[in-house]
Amino acid sequence: MVAGEDDVAFVVDAERIGASSVWVPETWGHDAISPLAYLAARTTQIQLATGIAQIGTRTPAMLAMTAMSMQALSGGRFVLGLGTSGPQVMEGWHGVRFSSPIGATRETIGIVRTVARGERLDHAGDVYRVPLPDGPGRPMRSVAPAVGVPIYVAALGPRNLELTGELADGWIGNAFIPEHADVFLQPMRAGAARAGRDVSELDIVMPVAVEVTDDVEEAAARHARGYAFTIGAMGSRTQNFYNAAFTRQGFGDDVRAVQDLWLDGRRDEAAARVPLELGVKTNLLGTPDMIAERLQHYRAAGVTTLQAKLGGTRHEQLDTLAQLIDIVAEVSG
Numbered sequence: 001m002v003a004g005e006d007d008v009a010f011v012v013d014a015e016r017i018g019a020s021s022v023w024v025p026e027t028w029g030h031d032a033i034s035p036l037a038y039l040a041a042r043t044t045q046i047q048l049a050t051g052i053a054q055i056g057t058r059t060p061a062m063l064a065m066t067a068m069s070m071q072a073l074s075g076g077r078f079v080l081g082l083g084t085s086g087p088q089v090m091e092g093w094h095g096v097r098f099s100s101p102i103g104a105t106r107e108t109i110g111i112v113r114t115v116a117r118g119e120r121l122d123h124a125g126d127v128y129r130v131p132l133p134d135g136p137g138r139p140m141r142s143v144a145p146a147v148g149v150p151i152y153v154a155a156l157g158p159r160n161l162e163l164t165g166e167l168a169d170g171w172i173g174n175a176f177i178p179e180h181a182d183v184f185l186q187p188m189r190a191g192a193a194r195a196g197r198d199v200s201e202l203d204i205v206m207p208v209a210v211e212v213t214d215d216v217e218e219a220a221a222r223h224a225r226g227y228a229f230t231i232g233a234m235g236s237r238t239q240n241f242y243n244a245a246f247t248r249q250g251f252g253d254d255v256r257a258v259q260d261l262w263l264d265g266r267r268d269e270a271a272a273r274v275p276l277e278l279g280v281k282t283n284l285l286g287t288p289d290m291i292a293e294r295l296q297h298y299r300a301a302g303v304t305t306l307q308a309k310l311g312g313t314r315h316e317q318l319d320t321l322a323q324l325i326d327i328v329a330e331v332s333g
């Protein structure tokens with residue numbers, strides 16, 4: 001998260017040592033766009049990506065205008081990462097109904113691309129009607145120059161993954177274990193085939209915590225415990241996209257037990273109940289050789305971009321990032 005001058009300085013240094021992209025999230029704190037606009041003026045090469053801008057918090061036309069502005073400011077380095085978030089955030093923070101997330105994603109992508117191509121916006125969808133019918137509005141086109149806007153989608157559920165394979169330029173994943181990659185890639189392949197393309201044409205982005213350490217057991221336990229909040233609080237008892245993803249990868253009994261403990265107020269027990277395997281296999285932890293071995297699994301699964309999450313001081317973060325860049329280069333030959 002880019003929230004201050006220290007974070008900006010880190011990104012500048014990360015670009016200098018070879019990082020290819022920076023991803024700014026949007027939850028219920030800072031927005032994703034403003035920090036990237038500032039970074040556009042402080043960097044020259046690194047890709048500037050939203051990870052993610054929440055669908056429904058802005059009109060699709062405003063998203064397109066924002067993306068086009070960012071492309072102009074950054075010299076074409078902007079990536080629009082989109083996602084629907086969840087009902088807790090959309091309804092509890094933004095006051096926007098969490099309805100038709102798949103339809104809203106599909107139509108938002110279509111509208112953004114129509115506007116960015118410089119075409120007249122005349123969209124009659126199930127979620128969005130632009131212009132509104134029976135009113136004074138007329139179809140319009142942007143007065144800004146047409147520009148390409150890469151669109152990535154954060155998706156976990158099968159239907160959203162299928163849509164991502166069909167329409168998106170990239171997939172922003174999560175709760176991902178490379179050994180179970182087909183749980184995610186199979187629906188994406190189906191969507192890509194429907195669009196007459198291959199899933200290998202997408203940039204597959206995977207967030208991973210990176211920690212170079214000899215004490216793998218301690219690191220794995222710590223990262224596993226961190227999943228208790230995701231499993232217990234990032235959704236309701238009946239709807240949690242992360243839990244559904246872990247369930248499809250064979251951890252259904254575990255996530256149900258963790259969620260029950262969390263929702264019963266037994267949070268320390270919930271954290272202790274998270275399987276260590278989730279801490280190990282969804283992150284890059286251990287010695288450089290161990291991290292290189294895990295990277296082979298990510299490569300085999302088709303992952304093309306790592307969204308590295310780093311801990312420690314700024315100096316320690318840069319040191320870890322530099323080590324990761326070297327390891328990736330070695331693994332990539």
